[in-house]
Amino acid sequence: MTTETVIEELNTLLRGTYMGIRTLEHYIQKVDDDVLKKVFQSMQQDTKLDAQKLAERIQNLGGVPADDEGFSGSMHSFMHKVMLPDDENALLNDAIHGMEQYGVQYAEELVKGDLDPISQQLAEQVIDSNRRHAEILRHHLS
Numbered sequence: 001m002t003t004e005t006v007i008e009e010l011n012t013l014l015r016g017t018y019m020g021i022r023t024l025e026h027y028i029q030k031v032d033d034d035v036l037k038k039v040f041q042s043m044q045q046d047t048k049l050d051a052q053k054l055a056e057r058i059q060n061l062g063g064v065p066a067d068d069e070g071f072s073g074s075m076h077s078f079m080h081k082v083m084l085p086d087d088e089n090a091l092l093n094d095a096i097h098g099m100e101q102y103g104v105q106y107a108e109e110l111v112k113g114d115l116d117p118i119s120q121q122l123a124e125q126v127i128d129s130n131r132r133h134a135e136i137l138r139h140h141l142s
Contacts, residue, residue, distance in 0.1 A: 001114055007063035009114045013107060013123055014054040018069040019077060020047045020103060020130070026081045027095055033088065036140055040095075043133045050126045057122055092141050096134045103130030 024044040031037050055065035069077060080098075085091050104127055111123040 001116065003061055003063075006115055006119050007058055007061050009111055010054055010058050010061075010119055010123070011063070011066045012110055013126065014051060014058065015066045015068070015070045015073055016102060016107060016110075017047060017051045017054060017126065018066070019073045020099075021051065022069060022073075022077045023080060023095075023098060026077075026084055027091060030084050030086075030091060031088065036088070036092075039136060039140065043136070046129055046133070050129055053122060054126065057119055061119075089141055092137050096137050099130045099134040099137070103127065104134070 021044055024040050024047060027040045028037055028044065031040065058065040068074070085094060107123065107127050107130070111120065115123060
């Protein structure tokens with residue numbers, strides 16, 4: 001594994017994290033329940049902190065961190081916003097599915113074996129944060 005590979009993998013994870021921040025913004029705008037809105041806002045703050053840590057690690061490795069979700073992420077984000085359900089449980093299920101599929105499964109595949117120990121630990125923290133968020137949302141399903 002080269003430093004360039006590590007930087008590339010971390011930047012891909014960072015772009016995905018930016019997608020998560022944008023997606024959480026969509027949920028915040030869509031949901032009417034104040035408690036649930038605060039839950040999404042808290043998750044968004046956690047995700048922003050994850051993005052900051054990833055960016056710092058990339059810089060410490062001599063790379064330039066991505067500053068947005070990239071073109072394909074931007075297109076996905078736009079389509080997601082348009083397709084969001086109005087029903088609160090459907091919205092929660094959408095959020096849980098996204099966190100599990102992209103924030104956990106895809107991220108795990110992405111970073112498998114391609115990172116140095118420090119970067120691997122950071123990636124695992126980001127993935128664990130997504131797992132925790134999905135679990136929190138499950139408790140809000142009615």
